[in-house]
Amino acid sequence: MIESIRKRFNEEFSQEKYQAFLKDIASDFDYAPTFRIAETPFFIPKNLQNQIFEGCNQVIDFIKRPDFKQLTQRSIELNTAVPNEDAHTQFLAIDFGICEENGHITPKLIEVQGFPSIFNFQFNLYRKIQKIYPFLKEMSPYPDGIDEEIYLKKLKEVIFGDFSPSEVVLLEIEPEKQNTKIDFYYARRDLGIPLVCVTEVIKEGKQLFYTNEAGEKTRIRRIYNRVIFDELDLRKDLKLQFSFEEKLDVEWAGHPNWYTRISKFILPYLKGPHFIETKLLSELESIPEDLENYVLKPLFSFSGAGVIFHVKKEDVEAVKDKDLYILQKKVHYAPVIQSPDGKVKVEVRILCLWPEKDESPTIVGNLVRLSRGEMIGVKFNKDKDWVGGSIGLFEK
Template sequence: MVTKYRELFNSQFSQEKYEAFLKDLAHDFNYLPSFRVAESPFFISEKLKEQLLEGCKQLVDFIKREDFKALTQKSLLVNYHVPKENEHTHFLAIDFGICEEDGEIIPKLIEAQGFPSIFNYQAHLHKKFLKQYPFLEELSPYLDGIDETSYYALLRRTLLNGIAPEHVILLEIEPEKQNTKIDFYYCRKDFGIPVVCVTEVIKRGNQLFYTNERGEEVLIKRIYNRVIFDELENRKDLSLQFSFIDDLEVEWAGHPNWFYRISKFILPHLSGPYFIESTLLSDLEEIPEDLENYVLKPLFSFSGAGVIYNVNRKDIEGVMQKDLYILQKKVQYKPVLQAIEGNVKVEVRLLLLWPDGDENPTIASNVVRLSRGEMIGVKFNKDRDWVGGSIGLFV
């Protein structure tokens, strides 16, 4: 979309350079991400940037409404309700598909998540691209007046809230088996935050502890939560000493309730040029005849789980908990990224940080996902080139 940089990048690209890029990425931890890393960043024009910022602002304005918690309280009634919820989420991941409407390119909100994304990994991915393509120094993945130094400062403040790193843990289910574990490694490297499995947490009274590398029990004062409750519910083999619904003496970096409040649950409440028509199945007066133009999504799934792209009447009629699913109008992704061969679809995830004490969240960085197929997620494009996870660079 930015001809100058696209032509420059493509002219300098080679398979050898891509392999050197991947080797450099794998060098830090002797590990290459299990998800596919795309060959190219996405160059974002001034016009598209302004559209993304406008759509993001409209969503944040909705989240900041005085009645937002009342509007989303039902999301907690059908899920976990964790005590000591704070006033706002610490993290926002806002996904926009780059689409075409009436012959014009426009970002459309696919979903929003009040949950952390790969904040540490993206900063390092940017630096790996710079090593291979020095001219990218002219561009930036950061927004809101942020540079690399202030990005790390903002992320540190959000994660630690002034607490010593040894008393803050990144909590996950079997972290070594997660697709995003490279982000955990970078988080530990950048800030010294230990990575702990839910089964390793020790509960004494209403306090939590973990065992450090020296075999010492250390008090947990703050949890950087990366646990998805869907996965936790499905792992009946796990034995935990604590429950998330316990009244614990601990702070949350990313309180779990915000995962439910800011999710597909809010999509039916949104309207405007950047939002897609979405209807709760429980509010659906009749099933549309043109179902080929719709997609069926569970409200609280993660990473595309449970989504039915080619939906039929039986799929809708078979849903028992109709207040937990939405029927969403399909949008037409426009293949706007020119690869060496053919064009590629793009989704831009804006990453927002909202530390305690800040009146508003800061649009800090982004994730880009590239696709040549129907589905955007990196796991749906494993056998193709110029697809997978990447980063957007703003002019």
């Protein structure tokens, strides 16, 4: 969208450079990520950046409301409740589609998650891009006041709290099999945090332990949680020594309840120019006649599971638990990135960190997803180029 930067990038781009870029990423751990990494960053002009941050601040203001927990308690009742919930989330991922409305480019909030994203991969992705395209050092994925040093400091503060890295684990379901394991590898390298599968956790009374690389049983004082309950509920084959629902002597970096509270559940509450008209099915007075202009989404799902894009009346009528689904007005993603052969749509995820002692979350970075398909996501972009995960770069 910044024409001069886009022109220079496209002129300098080549398949050889792109393959060298991918090879550089793969060389860190002798592992190539299983998700597609896009050919280009997204160059974000000041006016769009300001709109995105305005939308983020409005979301943050809502989450900081004194009655936020009361408003979202129903979401906990509908899901797994985990004890020892802290005062506020420590991670925020705020997703905006870059859309066209009345002839203008504008960001529209698609989703909010109180859950960690790929913070460590994005930190390293920017470094890799600069090596291939040095002129991009004049741009930054960090907002004003944030740099690499502050980014890592905030991340460590959130993940480790008052504990040493050996007392904190990154907890996941079979981390070696996850699509995002490149992020885990960078977390282990850059932060010194162990990767532990839920089946490897040892429980003694109310305390949890893991076995470190030296074979020593080590107390887990704090959990950097990457476990999604949707996946855990499906994995009946897994044998755990502990339950997330029991009161344990452990702290959370990313308490699981915030994944439930800060989710599509809050979208119907958000009103304003950067938000999309969203209604709970249970609060619909009548089914809209123009369903072709809506998307039907389950409140609690991960990675687009259960979303119906071409909604029919019978789809709405077939939903039994109407307080678990929303009907959301469609937005029109604008193809704003010029590729060598056509234009590409984009979604920007703003990454925020919120250490326990801070009054508010801090915007620290971003990731972007590029699409040529009907929707953002792998299944809509198979066999296409200039699509996939990347990073947004702001004008300095």
